[in-house]
Amino acid sequence: MSDVNNFFNQENNQQENPVIKEQEVFRIALNTLSTDEITQIFDGFHAEKRQIVITIGFPAAGKSLFLSSLMYYAEKNSDKKWNAKALSSYPFEQGDLARDTMIKFFDNKRAYPVTPPGTLDLIGIDMVPHNRKLKPLKLVFVDLAGDDLRKFRVPLRNELNPQVTAVLKACRLKSDVNNSNPIRPIFCLITPFESPRGHDEENALFDNFLNYIAGHKVNNKKEFEPLYEKSKYIILVSQWDNNTDFVVKDAESYIRKYRAALHTVINGRNSNQYVLGEFSVGDLEDVKDRDNQPMVLIRRIANDYPHKFWCQLYELATGKSLQPRGFLAKLFGF
Ligand SMILES: Nc1nc2c(ncn2[C@@H]2O[C@H](COP(=O)(O)OP(=O)(O)O)[C@@H](O)[C@H]2O)c(=O)[nH]1
Ligand SMILES: [Mg+2]
Numbered sequence: 590m591s592d593v594n595n596f597f598n599q600e601n602n603q604q605e606n607p608v609i610k611e612q613e614v615f616r617i618a619l620n621t622l623s624t625d626e627i628t629q630i631f632d633g634f635h636a637e638k639r640q641i642v643i644t645i646g647f648p649a650a651g652k653s654l655f656l657s658s659l660m661y662y663a664e665k666n667s668d669k670k671w672n673a674k675a676l677s678s679y680p681f682e683q684g685d686l687a688r689d690t691m692i693k694f695f696d697n698k699r700a701y702p703v704t705p706p707g708t709l710d711l712i713g714i715d716m717v718p719h720n721r722k723l724k725p726l727k728l729v730f731v732d733l734a735g736d737d738l739r740k741f742r743v744p745l746r747n748e749l750n751p752q753v754t755a756v757l758k759a760c761r762l763k764s765d766v767n768n769s770n771p772i773r774p775i776f777c778l779i780t781p782f783e784s785p786r787g788h789d790e791e792n793a794l795f796d797n798f799l800n801y802i803a804g805h806k807v808n809n810k811k812e813f814e815p816l817y818e819k820s821k822y823i824i825l826v827s828q829w830d831n832n833t834d835f836v837v838k839d840a841e842s843y844i845r846k847y848r849a850a851l852h853t854v855i856n857g858r859n860s861n862q863y864v865l866g867e868f869s870v871g872d873l874e875d876v877k878d879r880d881n882q883p884m885v886l887i888r889r890i891a892n893d894y895p896h897k898f899w900c901q902l903y904e905l906a907t908g909k910s911l912q913p914r915g916f917l918a919k920l921f922g923f
Pocket of ligand 1 (some may be wrong): 653701
């Protein structure tokens, strides 16, 4: 798809920037869900072999814009090799509204408002490849608030919302219960190229989070260890467009240098169990709204990054490529 269609074409309306309305954002309030209900919902996902993708990013990582970029691409791009089927019935009613809102904000070239703590998005979407030989992939994106995830940091652990850990627990591998070839959850770990907290603190946040799921003990039993060990991982360096002048070559070099905690996740893992990459939602501009509050205008919406992400996600989940390389390509490697 040509980028020309995506260029922001209302340059002169900055005074008219609509004020962001929090109530336009639909998320599930965690305190309306009991732990049993959370388990039931996730057991439903396991039962229909729906691939769980759980996004982990701390405030201002770019998680909301990342999801918006994915949902926008899924809805609007007509060149892709698959159809997106968005789900709107239980438990995805609110997630569907959230998805609509994300697309609407992107259409208006505005960023999605700040995500309130104590909330959750469950966005259900199925990828149906045009190639009939490829299986549809049922997905659920589980999006917790960055502010809640921040509480995994050791000094803040006593503020950790038990419903957040209940969500992680509910992602548990069904193989713990029966051995029927479980779908392994995918953790999508998102770290910004330039963290407002600085590299060390951003790294410490991931370190503390990952140590928690790898080693947190209840009654001398590591509560999440199978989840940590058996999950697949996508590690994304977001806001990659800030890598002007190519100071860092690629996400792998970046992670090695600045996010050692994230590098330990992939150490020793089979390379078909993880993906490491860069992400950018496009060209952004920081502006002020009518109330002089900071907001972001999206000048150009990227097509290449979400395209690559969806392809990699499909392959990581199914082991099959959405764009199988042809005979000649296999022979000559192009
Ligand atoms: N340059 C650039 N900035 C981004 C990008 N994604 C997010 N940002 C910036 O990061 C801020 C936080 O993004 P947001 O998606 O709200 O982060 P969240 O708190 O993780 O949900 C935005 O307001 C943008 O200023 C990107 O792809 N490129
Ligand atoms: Mg957010």
